[in-house]
Amino acid sequence: MEFVLSELTEQVLTARAAKKSLFIAGGGTKAFYGNQRALLPQDEHYQLDMTAYTGIVNYHPSELVVTARAGTPLAELEAELERGGQMLAFEPPHFGSAATVGGCVAAGLAGPRRVAAGGVRDFVLGVRMLDAQGNLASFGGEVMKNVAGYDVSRLMAGSLGIFGALLDVSLKVLPRPLEETTRVLDTTQDEALKLFTAWRSQPLPISASAWVPDETAPGRGRLTVRLSGAPPAVRAAAARIGGDDLDDARAWWLGLREQTHAFFNRETPLWRLALPPTTPTLEWGPMLLEWGGGQRWFSGSVDAKALRAAAERAGGHATLFRTAGWVEPEGGVFHPLPPGVATITRRLKQELDPSGLFNPGRLYPEL
Numbered sequence: 572m573e574f575v576l577s578e579l580t581e582q583v584l585t586a587r588a589a590k591k592s593l594f595i596a597g598g599g600t601k602a603f604y605g606n607q608r609a610l611l612p613q614d615e616h617y618q619l620d621m622t623a624y625t626g627i628v629n630y631h632p633s634e635l636v637v638t639a640r641a642g643t644p645l646a647e648l649e650a651e652l653e654r655g656g657q658m659l660a661f662e663p664p665h666f667g668s669a670a671t672v673g674g675c676v677a678a679g680l681a682g683p684r685r686v687a688a689g690g691v692r693d694f695v696l697g698v699r700m701l702d703a704q705g706n707l708a709s710f711g712g713e714v715m716k717n718v719a720g721y722d723v724s725r726l727m728a729g730s731l732g733i734f735g736a737l738l739d740v741s742l743k744v745l746p747r748p749l750e751e752t753t754r755v756l757d758t759t760q761d762e763a764l765k766l767f768t769a770w771r772s773q774p775l776p777i778s779a780s781a782w783v784p785d786e787t788a789p790g791r792g793r794l795t796v797r798l799s800g801a802p803p804a805v806r807a808a809a810a811r812i813g814g815d816d817l818d819d820a821r822a823w824w825l826g827l828r829e830q831t832h833a834f835f836n837r838e839t840p841l842w843r844l845a846l847p848p849t850t851p852t853l854e855w856g857p858m859l860l861e862w863g864g865g866q867r868w869f870s871g872s873v874d875a876k877a878l879r880a881a882a883e884r885a886g887g888h889a890t891l892f893r894t895a896g897w898v899e900p901e902g903g904v905f906h907p908l909p910p911g912v913a914t915i916t917r918r919l920k921q922e923l924d925p926s927g928l929f930n931p932g933r934l935y936p937e938l
Contacts, residue, residue, distance in 0.1 A: 572640065575623045579736065582619055583928070584705045591617045592931050595732040597642065598622065598669030601678045603893055605731050605933045606903045619736055621673055628739060632657055636696060638741040641673025648672055652744055660688035660745040664828050673737045679729025682828035683779035683797070686862035688745070692728035697741040700727070700734070703928040711741065726919065732930040733938050734923040748778070748799035753820035754812050756794045758782070760852050760860065763794045767848060767863040775808045776800035777863075781827055783834060784857035792857075797824060827861075834859050834870060840897040842869040842878065846887035853881060868892075875900035882906070903936050 586593040596618045624642040632655040639648050645665055652658055662682030663675045676698075681690045697711025711724035727737060758766065763782035770777060778799035784792040796812055797820065798805045817823060826832050835841060844853075848864040855878065859868040869878075875891065879900075882889040888906035891899065908916060913935075920927075920938050932938065 572624060572626065576738070579619060579621070579624065579701060579738075580705045582617075583701055583703070583736070586617045587703060587705070587926060587928055589617075590926075593617050593619050593736075593928050595619045595621065595673075595677075595736050595930055597671040597674040597677075598644070598667065600665060600667030600670045601674055601680070604678055604680075606899060606905075606936060607894070608932055621736065622669075622671065624738065627651060629741075630655070635744050636741055637744055638697075638739055639672045640739055641671060641676075641737045643672045644668075645670040645672055645675050653747070656747055657744045658747050659694070659742065661685050661691050661694055662688075662828055663691065664830070666829060672740055676728050676737060676740050676742075677730060677732045683781065683824050683861065686780065686865065687778045687799075690728070692725040694743045695725050695728050695740065696743055698724045698727050698737055699739040701736040701738055703735065703924045703926050707738070708735070708923075731933045733920060733934045735929055750802045750805045751778070751797060751799045751820070752805055752809050753795060753797045753817040753823070754809055754814040755817045756796075756812075756814035757791065758794045759790055760784070760792060760858070763792070763860060764849075764852065764864050766794065767860075770796075770812075771848070771863060773811075775811070776804050777808075779824060780861070780863050782860040783832065784859065786833075786857075795823070832859075834868070836870050837893070838895055839870050840872055840891060840895050841893040842873070843867075843890045843892040844869065844878075844882050844887060845890075846882060846885050850885045850887070853885070855881070872897060879906055903932075905935060908935070 583593060594617060621642040624640045626643060627637065627639045627648065629638040630651065635657070637648065637652065645663065646668065649659060662684040664680050664682050676691060676695060679691045695711070697709065699707060699709045702708050727734065760782060767780065776798050777796060779797040780795065782792050782794045795817060798808045844867040846865060846867060848862070850864065855869055855873065856871060861868070879889045890906055891904040894904065916938065
Protein backbone atom coordinates (compact mmCIF):
# COMPACT_ATOMS: atom_id res chain seq x y z
CA MET A 572 0.00 0.00 0.00
CA GLU A 573 2.97 2.34 0.33
CA PHE A 574 3.16 2.64 -3.45
CA VAL A 575 -0.55 3.50 -3.66
CA LEU A 576 -0.18 6.08 -0.89
CA SER A 577 2.79 7.60 -2.70
CA GLU A 578 0.73 7.85 -5.88
CA LEU A 579 -2.13 9.56 -4.03
CA THR A 580 0.27 12.05 -2.46
CA GLU A 581 1.79 12.81 -5.85
CA GLN A 582 -1.67 13.50 -7.29
CA VAL A 583 -2.44 15.94 -4.50
CA LEU A 584 0.82 17.80 -5.04
CA THR A 585 0.28 17.92 -8.80
CA ALA A 586 -3.22 19.35 -8.44
CA ARG A 587 -2.01 21.88 -5.89
CA ALA A 588 0.85 23.01 -8.13
CA ALA A 589 -1.54 23.38 -11.06
CA LYS A 590 -4.04 25.24 -8.84
CA LYS A 591 -6.74 22.79 -9.85
CA SER A 592 -9.53 21.37 -7.73
CA LEU A 593 -9.24 17.74 -6.69
CA PHE A 594 -12.35 15.55 -6.72
CA ILE A 595 -12.19 12.53 -4.40
CA ALA A 596 -13.69 9.38 -5.90
CA GLY A 597 -14.56 6.06 -4.33
CA GLY A 598 -17.14 3.48 -5.36
CA GLY A 599 -19.44 6.21 -6.65
CA THR A 600 -22.55 4.81 -4.95
CA LYS A 601 -23.26 8.12 -3.20
CA ALA A 602 -22.24 10.43 -6.04
CA PHE A 603 -25.84 11.68 -6.15
CA TYR A 604 -25.59 13.04 -2.59
CA GLY A 605 -24.54 16.63 -2.05
CA ASN A 606 -24.23 19.58 -4.39
CA GLN A 607 -23.36 18.68 -7.93
CA ARG A 608 -21.22 20.40 -10.51
CA ALA A 609 -20.86 19.17 -14.05
CA LEU A 610 -17.34 17.82 -14.49
CA LEU A 611 -15.26 19.54 -17.14
CA PRO A 612 -12.89 17.59 -19.44
CA GLN A 613 -9.87 18.82 -17.49
CA ASP A 614 -11.41 17.66 -14.20
CA GLU A 615 -10.79 14.03 -15.13
CA HIS A 616 -7.08 14.59 -14.64
CA TYR A 617 -7.68 15.73 -11.06
CA GLN A 618 -9.75 12.92 -9.60
CA LEU A 619 -8.29 11.21 -6.55
CA ASP A 620 -9.38 7.59 -6.95
CA MET A 621 -9.24 5.91 -3.52
CA THR A 622 -10.45 2.47 -4.58
CA ALA A 623 -6.93 1.00 -4.79
CA TYR A 624 -6.18 1.92 -1.17
CA THR A 625 -7.87 -1.07 0.46
CA GLY A 626 -7.57 -3.49 3.33
CA ILE A 627 -8.47 -3.98 6.99
CA VAL A 628 -5.48 -2.67 8.92
CA ASN A 629 -6.35 -3.84 12.41
CA TYR A 630 -9.25 -5.78 13.90
CA HIS A 631 -9.40 -7.52 17.25
CA PRO A 632 -13.00 -8.38 18.20
CA SER A 633 -12.21 -8.22 21.92
CA GLU A 634 -11.26 -4.53 21.56
CA LEU A 635 -14.50 -3.58 19.74
CA VAL A 636 -12.49 -1.47 17.28
CA VAL A 637 -11.67 -1.95 13.61
CA THR A 638 -9.33 0.14 11.43
CA ALA A 639 -9.72 -0.01 7.65
CA ARG A 640 -8.37 1.86 4.64
CA ALA A 641 -10.73 4.23 2.88
CA GLY A 642 -11.01 2.22 -0.33
CA THR A 643 -12.00 -0.99 1.46
CA PRO A 644 -15.38 -2.26 0.19
CA LEU A 645 -17.97 -1.69 2.88
CA ALA A 646 -19.46 -5.13 2.25
CA GLU A 647 -16.04 -6.71 2.84
CA LEU A 648 -15.67 -4.96 6.19
CA GLU A 649 -19.18 -5.90 7.32
CA ALA A 650 -18.62 -9.53 6.32
CA GLU A 651 -15.46 -9.65 8.44
CA LEU A 652 -17.30 -8.12 11.40
CA GLU A 653 -20.15 -10.60 11.03
CA ARG A 654 -17.68 -13.48 11.21
CA GLY A 655 -16.61 -12.00 14.55
CA GLY A 656 -20.22 -11.71 15.72
CA GLN A 657 -20.10 -7.92 15.48
CA MET A 658 -21.46 -5.09 13.34
CA LEU A 659 -21.38 -1.42 12.42
CA ALA A 660 -24.23 -0.44 14.71
CA PHE A 661 -25.24 2.64 12.71
CA GLU A 662 -26.19 0.41 9.75
CA PRO A 663 -24.69 2.51 6.94
CA PRO A 664 -26.55 2.41 3.62
CA HIS A 665 -24.52 1.12 0.67
CA PHE A 666 -26.63 2.19 -2.34
CA GLY A 667 -24.58 -0.21 -4.44
CA SER A 668 -22.07 -3.04 -4.23
CA ALA A 669 -19.08 -0.70 -4.75
CA ALA A 670 -19.63 1.29 -1.53
CA THR A 671 -16.41 1.96 0.41
CA VAL A 672 -15.50 2.64 4.03
CA GLY A 673 -14.26 6.12 3.13
CA GLY A 674 -17.50 6.96 1.35
CA CYS A 675 -19.48 5.64 4.30
CA VAL A 676 -17.75 8.03 6.70
CA ALA A 677 -17.53 11.00 4.30
CA ALA A 678 -21.26 10.83 3.57
CA GLY A 679 -22.11 10.31 7.25
CA LEU A 680 -25.35 8.46 6.48
CA ALA A 681 -26.87 6.02 8.96
CA GLY A 682 -29.60 3.43 8.59
CA PRO A 683 -32.59 2.26 10.65
CA ARG A 684 -30.59 1.38 13.80
CA ARG A 685 -29.34 4.95 14.21
CA VAL A 686 -32.26 5.81 16.52
CA ALA A 687 -30.97 3.33 19.10
CA ALA A 688 -27.22 3.18 18.45
CA GLY A 689 -26.26 6.66 17.23
CA GLY A 690 -24.91 8.12 14.01
CA VAL A 691 -21.66 7.60 12.10
CA ARG A 692 -19.74 10.28 13.99
CA ASP A 693 -20.57 8.59 17.29
CA PHE A 694 -18.50 5.61 16.17
CA VAL A 695 -15.50 7.35 14.59
CA LEU A 696 -12.55 6.99 16.97
CA GLY A 697 -9.78 8.25 14.73
CA VAL A 698 -8.83 9.05 11.15
CA ARG A 699 -5.71 9.47 9.09
CA MET A 700 -6.05 11.78 6.12
CA LEU A 701 -4.12 13.39 3.28
CA ASP A 702 -4.19 17.18 3.48
CA ALA A 703 -3.84 19.83 0.80
CA GLN A 704 -0.05 20.04 1.27
CA GLY A 705 0.34 16.31 0.65
CA ASN A 706 1.01 15.66 4.34
CA LEU A 707 -0.43 12.82 6.42
CA ALA A 708 -2.50 14.09 9.32
CA SER A 709 -3.83 11.88 12.11
CA PHE A 710 -6.65 12.66 14.54
CA GLY A 711 -8.01 10.54 17.37
CA GLY A 712 -6.82 6.99 17.94
CA GLU A 713 -7.66 3.30 17.81
CA VAL A 714 -8.95 2.81 21.34
CA MET A 715 -12.15 4.07 22.88
CA LYS A 716 -10.33 5.73 25.81
CA ASN A 717 -8.16 7.86 23.53
CA VAL A 718 -9.78 11.28 23.13
CA ALA A 719 -6.85 13.22 21.66
CA GLY A 720 -8.16 15.06 18.60
CA TYR A 721 -11.47 13.23 18.97
CA ASP A 722 -13.66 16.13 17.90
CA VAL A 723 -11.70 16.72 14.68
CA SER A 724 -11.91 13.07 13.65
CA ARG A 725 -15.65 13.04 14.25
CA LEU A 726 -16.08 16.14 12.09
CA MET A 727 -14.88 14.12 9.11
CA ALA A 728 -18.18 12.19 9.25
CA GLY A 729 -20.57 13.86 6.83
CA SER A 730 -17.98 16.35 5.53
CA LEU A 731 -18.15 14.92 1.98
CA GLY A 732 -14.38 15.17 1.64
CA ILE A 733 -14.09 18.96 1.72
CA PHE A 734 -11.38 18.90 4.42
CA GLY A 735 -9.11 16.30 2.86
CA ALA A 736 -8.91 12.73 1.64
CA LEU A 737 -9.61 10.06 4.25
CA LEU A 738 -6.97 7.32 4.25
CA ASP A 739 -7.62 5.17 7.33
CA VAL A 740 -10.62 5.14 9.65
CA SER A 741 -10.91 3.57 13.12
CA LEU A 742 -14.48 2.69 14.05
CA LYS A 743 -16.07 1.40 17.21
CA VAL A 744 -18.06 -1.80 16.59
CA LEU A 745 -20.69 -3.58 18.68
CA PRO A 746 -21.77 -7.20 19.19
CA ARG A 747 -24.71 -8.39 17.13
CA PRO A 748 -27.96 -8.74 19.13
CA LEU A 749 -28.73 -12.13 20.62
CA GLU A 750 -32.25 -12.01 19.27
CA GLU A 751 -34.34 -9.80 16.97
CA THR A 752 -37.98 -9.74 16.01
CA THR A 753 -40.09 -7.30 14.01
CA ARG A 754 -43.72 -6.42 14.70
CA VAL A 755 -46.16 -4.79 12.26
CA LEU A 756 -49.27 -2.73 13.08
CA ASP A 757 -51.82 -1.01 10.83
CA THR A 758 -52.14 2.67 11.88
CA THR A 759 -52.57 6.22 10.64
CA GLN A 760 -49.58 8.57 10.70
CA ASP A 761 -50.96 10.41 13.73
CA GLU A 762 -51.46 7.13 15.58
CA ALA A 763 -47.89 6.09 14.71
CA LEU A 764 -46.49 9.33 16.13
CA LYS A 765 -48.46 8.84 19.36
CA LEU A 766 -47.15 5.29 19.69
CA PHE A 767 -43.58 6.47 19.09
CA THR A 768 -44.01 8.98 21.92
CA ALA A 769 -45.47 6.38 24.27
CA TRP A 770 -42.74 3.84 23.52
CA ARG A 771 -39.96 6.36 24.17
CA SER A 772 -41.05 6.57 27.80
CA GLN A 773 -40.88 2.80 28.26
CA PRO A 774 -37.83 0.50 28.63
CA LEU A 775 -38.41 -1.23 25.30
CA PRO A 776 -35.47 -2.64 23.27
CA ILE A 777 -36.51 -0.87 20.06
CA SER A 778 -33.64 -0.83 17.55
CA ALA A 779 -35.57 0.54 14.55
CA SER A 780 -38.99 1.90 13.69
CA ALA A 781 -40.73 3.10 10.54
CA TRP A 782 -44.15 4.08 9.32
CA VAL A 783 -44.78 3.64 5.60
CA PRO A 784 -47.93 5.14 3.99
CA ASP A 785 -50.25 2.76 2.18
CA GLU A 786 -50.84 4.02 -1.36
CA THR A 787 -54.01 1.92 -1.65
CA ALA A 788 -55.57 3.22 1.57
CA PRO A 789 -55.11 7.02 1.92
CA GLY A 790 -54.41 8.10 5.48
CA ARG A 791 -53.33 4.69 6.64
CA GLY A 792 -50.03 2.85 6.64
CA ARG A 793 -47.89 0.15 8.17
CA LEU A 794 -45.98 0.74 11.40
CA THR A 795 -42.95 -1.55 11.65
CA VAL A 796 -40.93 -1.95 14.84
CA ARG A 797 -37.75 -3.98 15.32
CA LEU A 798 -36.84 -5.26 18.78
CA SER A 799 -33.27 -6.35 19.54
CA GLY A 800 -31.50 -7.65 22.62
CA ALA A 801 -31.73 -10.40 25.21
CA PRO A 802 -34.43 -12.99 24.35
CA PRO A 803 -36.60 -12.42 27.47
CA ALA A 804 -36.64 -8.64 26.91
CA VAL A 805 -37.42 -8.97 23.22
CA ARG A 806 -40.30 -11.39 23.81
CA ALA A 807 -41.80 -9.29 26.60
CA ALA A 808 -41.63 -6.14 24.44
CA ALA A 809 -43.20 -7.93 21.48
CA ALA A 810 -46.13 -8.98 23.66
CA ARG A 811 -46.54 -5.40 24.92
CA ILE A 812 -46.40 -3.81 21.46
CA GLY A 813 -48.74 -6.34 19.85
CA GLY A 814 -49.26 -6.54 16.11
CA ASP A 815 -48.07 -9.34 13.85
CA ASP A 816 -44.69 -10.88 13.11
CA LEU A 817 -43.04 -9.67 9.90
CA ASP A 818 -41.83 -12.43 7.61
CA ASP A 819 -38.31 -12.01 6.22
CA ALA A 820 -37.75 -8.97 8.45
CA ARG A 821 -34.05 -8.74 7.66
CA ALA A 822 -34.80 -8.22 3.95
CA TRP A 823 -37.44 -5.60 4.80
CA TRP A 824 -35.08 -3.51 6.93
CA LEU A 825 -32.36 -3.91 4.31
CA GLY A 826 -34.77 -2.54 1.70
CA LEU A 827 -35.53 0.43 3.91
CA ARG A 828 -31.81 1.08 4.46
CA GLU A 829 -31.03 0.84 0.76
CA GLN A 830 -34.18 2.74 -0.28
CA THR A 831 -35.49 0.03 -2.57
CA HIS A 832 -39.03 0.35 -1.23
CA ALA A 833 -41.59 1.69 -3.68
CA PHE A 834 -41.94 4.90 -1.64
CA PHE A 835 -38.44 6.00 -2.68
CA ASN A 836 -39.37 6.89 -6.24
CA ARG A 837 -36.09 7.62 -8.05
CA GLU A 838 -37.93 9.74 -10.65
CA THR A 839 -39.07 12.45 -8.24
CA PRO A 840 -37.03 14.61 -5.82
CA LEU A 841 -36.53 13.02 -2.41
CA TRP A 842 -36.43 15.24 0.67
CA ARG A 843 -35.13 14.24 4.08
CA LEU A 844 -36.47 16.14 7.09
CA ALA A 845 -34.76 15.94 10.47
CA LEU A 846 -37.30 17.01 13.09
CA PRO A 847 -37.96 16.67 16.81
CA PRO A 848 -39.78 13.32 17.14
CA THR A 849 -42.74 15.01 18.82
CA THR A 850 -43.45 17.17 15.73
CA PRO A 851 -47.06 16.61 14.60
CA THR A 852 -47.93 15.48 11.09
CA LEU A 853 -46.81 18.04 8.49
CA GLU A 854 -49.33 18.90 5.79
CA TRP A 855 -47.10 18.20 2.81
CA GLY A 856 -48.57 14.91 1.74
CA PRO A 857 -47.67 11.33 2.71
CA MET A 858 -44.29 10.97 4.38
CA LEU A 859 -42.30 7.92 5.39
CA LEU A 860 -41.30 8.14 9.04
CA GLU A 861 -38.14 6.69 10.60
CA TRP A 862 -36.27 6.98 13.89
CA GLY A 863 -39.41 7.33 16.00
CA GLY A 864 -40.58 10.28 13.90
CA GLY A 865 -37.20 12.06 13.99
CA GLN A 866 -36.46 11.44 10.31
CA ARG A 867 -39.14 11.93 7.68
CA TRP A 868 -38.95 11.39 3.94
CA PHE A 869 -41.03 13.22 1.34
CA SER A 870 -40.99 12.34 -2.34
CA GLY A 871 -42.20 15.02 -4.74
CA SER A 872 -41.60 18.49 -6.15
CA VAL A 873 -42.18 21.25 -3.60
CA ASP A 874 -41.17 24.83 -2.93
CA ALA A 875 -37.79 24.39 -1.22
CA LYS A 876 -38.01 27.62 0.78
CA ALA A 877 -41.49 26.82 2.07
CA LEU A 878 -40.55 23.29 3.08
CA ARG A 879 -37.38 24.44 4.83
CA ALA A 880 -39.29 27.21 6.60
CA ALA A 881 -41.78 24.64 7.90
CA ALA A 882 -38.93 22.41 9.08
CA GLU A 883 -37.26 25.36 10.84
CA ARG A 884 -40.48 26.32 12.61
CA ALA A 885 -40.64 22.78 13.94
CA GLY A 886 -37.04 23.00 15.15
CA GLY A 887 -35.46 20.93 12.38
CA HIS A 888 -34.06 21.16 8.87
CA ALA A 889 -34.67 19.79 5.36
CA THR A 890 -32.21 18.36 2.83
CA LEU A 891 -32.80 17.61 -0.83
CA PHE A 892 -31.44 14.07 -0.66
CA ARG A 893 -31.89 13.13 -4.32
CA THR A 894 -32.49 15.77 -6.96
CA ALA A 895 -33.78 13.33 -9.63
CA GLY A 896 -32.82 15.91 -12.25
CA TRP A 897 -34.59 18.71 -10.38
CA VAL A 898 -32.88 22.10 -10.16
CA GLU A 899 -30.92 22.45 -6.93
CA PRO A 900 -32.37 25.04 -4.53
CA GLU A 901 -30.65 28.38 -4.08
CA GLY A 902 -27.80 27.83 -1.64
CA GLY A 903 -27.54 24.12 -2.40
CA VAL A 904 -29.23 20.89 -1.42
CA PHE A 905 -28.38 21.14 2.29
CA HIS A 906 -30.29 23.30 4.73
CA PRO A 907 -28.38 26.58 5.33
CA LEU A 908 -26.13 26.43 8.39
CA PRO A 909 -26.79 28.66 11.40
CA PRO A 910 -24.33 31.62 11.38
CA GLY A 911 -22.20 30.30 14.25
CA VAL A 912 -21.86 26.82 12.77
CA ALA A 913 -21.12 28.29 9.34
CA THR A 914 -18.28 30.37 10.79
CA ILE A 915 -16.71 27.35 12.51
CA THR A 916 -17.02 25.28 9.33
CA ARG A 917 -15.31 27.97 7.24
CA ARG A 918 -12.48 28.24 9.77
CA LEU A 919 -11.96 24.48 9.75
CA LYS A 920 -11.90 24.46 5.95
CA GLN A 921 -9.36 27.28 5.97
CA GLU A 922 -7.20 25.43 8.48
CA LEU A 923 -7.23 22.03 6.78
CA ASP A 924 -7.59 23.04 3.13
CA PRO A 925 -6.59 26.71 2.77
CA SER A 926 -6.26 26.48 -1.02
CA GLY A 927 -9.77 25.06 -1.46
CA LEU A 928 -8.36 21.98 -3.17
CA PHE A 929 -10.74 19.21 -2.13
CA ASN A 930 -14.31 18.74 -3.43
CA PRO A 931 -15.15 22.46 -3.76
CA GLY A 932 -18.84 23.22 -3.29
CA ARG A 933 -19.85 19.63 -2.60
CA LEU A 934 -21.05 20.35 0.94
CA TYR A 935 -21.90 24.04 0.60
CA PRO A 936 -21.31 26.23 -2.48
CA GLU A 937 -19.04 28.63 -0.60
CA LEU A 938 -16.77 25.90 0.79
